[in-house]
Structures are given as C-alpha cells and as structure tokens.
Amino acid sequence: MAEPRIHHFDPNRFRWDGVDERDYKFHQGAEAGWGWRDVTRHVLTGRDDPAAFEMRYFEIGPDGHSTLEKHRHTHAVTIARGQGKVLLGDRVIGARPYDFIYVPPHVPHQFVNCGPQPFGFFCVVDRERDRPQALSPDELTRLTAVRETAAVMRL
Amino acid sequence: MAEPRIHHFDPNRFRWDGVDERDYKFHQGAEAGWGWRDVTRHVLTGRDDPAAFEMRYFEIGPDGHSTLEKHRHTHAVTIARGQGKVLLGDRVIGARPYDFIYVPPHVPHQFVNCGPQPFGFFCVVDRERDRPQALSPDELTRLTAVRETAAVMRL
Numbered sequence: 575m576a577e578p579r580i581h582h583f584d585p586n587r588f589r590w591d592g593v594d595e596r597d598y599k600f601h602q603g604a605e606a607g608w609g610w611r612d613v614t615r616h617v618l619t620g621r622d623d624p625a626a627f628e629m630r631y632f633e634i635g636p637d638g639h640s641t642l643e644k645h646r647h648t649h650a651v652t653i654a655r656g657q658g659k660v661l662l663g664d665r666v667i668g669a670r671p672y673d674f675i676y677v678p679p680h681v682p683h684q685f686v687n688c689g690p691q692p693f694g695f696f697c698v699v700d701r702e703r704d705r706p707q708a709l710s711p712d713e714l715t716r717l718t719a720v721r722e723t724a725a726v727m728r729l
Numbered sequence: 730m731a732e733p734r735i736h737h738f739d740p741n742r743f744r745w746d747g748v749d750e751r752d753y754k755f756h757q758g759a760e761a762g763w764g765w766r767d768v769t770r771h772v773l774t775g776r777d778d779p780a781a782f783e784m785r786y787f788e789i790g791p792d793g794h795s796t797l798e799k800h801r802h803t804h805a806v807t808i809a810r811g812q813g814k815v816l817l818g819d820r821v822i823g824a825r826p827y828d829f830i831y832v833p834p835h836v837p838h839q840f841v842n843c844g845p846q847p848f849g850f851f852c853v854v855d856r857e858r859d860r861p862q863a864l865s866p867d868e869l870t871r872l873t874a875v876r877e878t879a880a881v882m883r884l
Contacts, residue, residue, distance in 0.1 A: 576833035578817045583808075583827035590829055618805065618829050625803045626855040627782035648780045650773065652851065653738075654827070662733045672738035672809070674745055674773050678731035696807065698853050700781040 581618065588633075588655060588694065593618060598632065598640070605708040606729045607684070612638030618696075626701050633694040634658065634687040639728040642684040644713075647703035649677035651695050658693035659686045659726045664716065666726045669695075682709050682717070686726055736773065743788075743810060743849070748773060753787065753795065760863040761884045762839070767793030773851075781856050788849040789813065789842040794883040797839040799868075802858035804832035806850050813848035814841045814881045819871065821881045824850075837864050837872070841881055 581590035589595070598613035612635035619629045631654065634640065642661065651660075653673045660667040660675060661684040667675065677683050687693035709717075717723040736745035744750070753768035767790035774784045786809065789795065797816065806815075808828045815822040815830060816839040822830065832838050842848035864872075872878040 576836075578820070578822075578833060578836055579831035580817075580822055581829040581831075583825070583829065585827070590827075593829075618807075619803075619831055623803065623831065624834060625782075625805070626857070627780075627805070627853055629805045629807075629853055648774075648778065650780070650782070650784045650853075652773075652784075662735075665733070667733075667735055670738070672740070672745075674736040674738070674748075676734040676736075676774055676778065678733060679779060681731075681733055696851075698782055698784055698805075702781070 588692070590616065590618070606714055607642030607727070608708050609729070610639060610641045611728070613640055621701065627698050628701050629696060629698050631694060631696050632685070633692050634685060635692055636687055636690050638687050640685040641706065642682060642709060642727060642729070643706035644680055644682045644709060645704050645706045646679045647700045648679060649683070650698040651675040651677065654694040654696055656687065656691040656693035657689045659688050660684070661686065661717070661723060661726050664720065664723060666722050682713060684727060686728060743847070745771065745773070761869055762797030762882070763863050764884070765794060765796045766883070768795055776856065782853050783856055784851065784853050786849060786851050787840070788847050789840060790847055791842055791845050793842050795840040796861065797837060797864060797882060797884070798861035799835055799837045799864060800859050800861045801834045802855045803834060804830075804838070805853040806830040806832065809849040809851055811842065811846040811848035812844045814843050815839070816841065816872070816878060816881050819875065819878060821877050837868060839882060841883060
C-alpha cells in the first residue's frame with residue numbers, strides 16, 4: 575500500500591513542504607506565442623501517481639505570462655493567489671483567487687499577470703494528453719485585430 | 730468547439746456562480762463508518778466534460794464529517810477553507826487552507842470538521858473509478874484501539 579503524502583502549505587513562502595519548484599517548460603519555442611516569462615511549476619501529483627490526472631501549481635511573476643497555446647486536452651484551473659488576466663478563446667477573463675476556469679478542447683489560452691503580486695493557480699490535466707500547439711497565423715490575426723484580446727496577449 | 734466555462738468565486742458566500750450545491754451522497758449506509766453529516770458537494774467539472782478526471786468542492790459544516798471509506802482510486806485534496814482533521818490510514822493529519830493531501834489506493838480516510846467554521850476542500854478523482862467501500866471489522870478495530878485515531882473517527 576503506497577504511503578499517503580501530505581504537503582503542508584507555508585503561507586509565508588506560499589509554497590508546499592516537499593514540493594519542488596521547477597521550470598515551467600524546458601524550451602522556449604521560436605513560434606509566435608511560444609515564449610513565456612517568469613513562470614514556475616510545482617507538481618503536486620505527477621506521472622508516478624496511479625491516477626488518470628496530474629495536478630500542478632503554476633506561479634507567474636509580475637509581468638510574466640504563460641505560452642499562448644491550444645490542445646485537445648482540457649484544463650481545470652483554480653486561481654490560488656494574485657490577480658491576472660486569462661485569454662480564453664476570443665475573450666479576456668479577469669481572474670482572482672478561487673475563480674474556476676474550465677478550458678475545453680482546442681480553445682486557445684494564455685495566462686498573464688498584469689499586477690504587482692505573483693499570480694498563482696492550480697491546473698489539473700489528464701495524465702495522457704496531447705502536446706500543446708502554437709496558434710495558426712489566422713488565429714493570431716483574429717486575436718490581434720480585436721483591442722480587448724490584443725491588449726492582453728503576449729507574443 | 731465547446732464553450733469555456735468561468736465560475737467566478739463570491740468570497741462573501743464562499744460559493745461559485747453557476748455551480749449548484751448538491752447532497753454529498755444520496756444514501757446513508759447502515760455499515761459502521763458509512764454515515765456522514767452536514768456535507769455538501771459542488772461539481773466544478775463532471776461527467777459531461779471530456780476529461781479523465783472530475784473536480785469537486787466539498788464543504789463540511791461544524792461538527793460534520795464525511796464517510797470513513799477506502800477504494801482503489803486516489804484523491805488529490807487541497808484544503809480551501811476552515812480547519813479540519815483527516816483520518817488517513819493510521820494517522821491523523823491537521824489540515825488548513827492550501828494544505829495538499831494525496832490519498833493513495835486502498836488507504837482508509839475520513840474528513841472531520843472539528844472547528845466552528847465550515848471546512849472546505851477541493852478533491853480531484855479519476856472519472857472512471859471504483860465504488861467506495863466500508864472498512865473491514867479488523868480495520869475498524871485497529872483504528873478504535875489507538876487513542877489518536879479513535880478520537881477523530883466518526884462511525
């Protein structure tokens with residue numbers, strides 16, 4: 575029987591005992607939207623756990639952002655700290671702690687920190703999942719043509 | 730393309746827009762540990778979503794508790810509000826907001842609110858999962874024989 579795992583939370587550091595901080599992604603791609611800035615990844619459950627999902631905590635520093643991407647697998651996102659904006663399809667969502675955001679298959683999305691504090695969120699994904707893709711030139715053109723999305727997206 | 734879903738959080742009510750409150754379970758079983766008290770269930774992602782997992786928020790009122798149960802599927806639990814105790818295998822864990830608890834296969838567990846405030850937590854499970862089972866008489870005897878676990882367990 576596998577041992578239970580407890581990661582107590584330290585509110586002063588906003589970190590969990592026994593959970594390592596890792597790079598968000600290992601490579602920065604050359605395609606538009608494939609860059610990211612000031613993002614850390616904390617794996618709460620991962621590939622070694624016998625579950626159909628993985629749960630991660632991501633934290634984006636001031637002026638940081640995730641990649642602008644799309645994929646077949648879904649995201650179940652719960653905001654944990656700070657305030658950010660989420661580019662989601664053709665909309666921009668303001669996000670605060672405990673807001674819940676469901677990203678369905680193939681919907682382009684990007685998480686952007688617009689404030690002075692870290693912007694952190696839990697994100698649950700399928701264990702078996704497809705690789706994220708960059709947006710098509712047509713998709714990028716559409717997002718760039720609308721002021722609301724153009725103001726938030728980071729390429 | 731399915732529509733994104735945003736459930737904004739209302740900190741005054743500690744509830745999400747558009748997320749219904751449901752009973753925790755529909756039946757109270759007759760077996761020892763199969764009872765529960767003052768628990769609500771809030772489905773953030775569910776069976777209609779194309780993912781391998783489901784994400785729920787449970788809230789236990791003062792003096793309430795979940796069932797004492799075990800099963801093959803795992804739980805990834807993040808505390809959201811209040812303070813509680815978690816019976817986990819042969820241990821008792823004190824749990825506060827953002828503490829993370831991983832319940833591996835077959836480990837008996839029960840969530841107990843020992844305080845005056847609601848005790849709430851997110852819980853992620855596999856979409857395809859086995860039914861919870863009551864503990865065996867031997868398991869109940871072991872937990873009852875140890876003061877630490879006997880003080881927390883609710884039968």
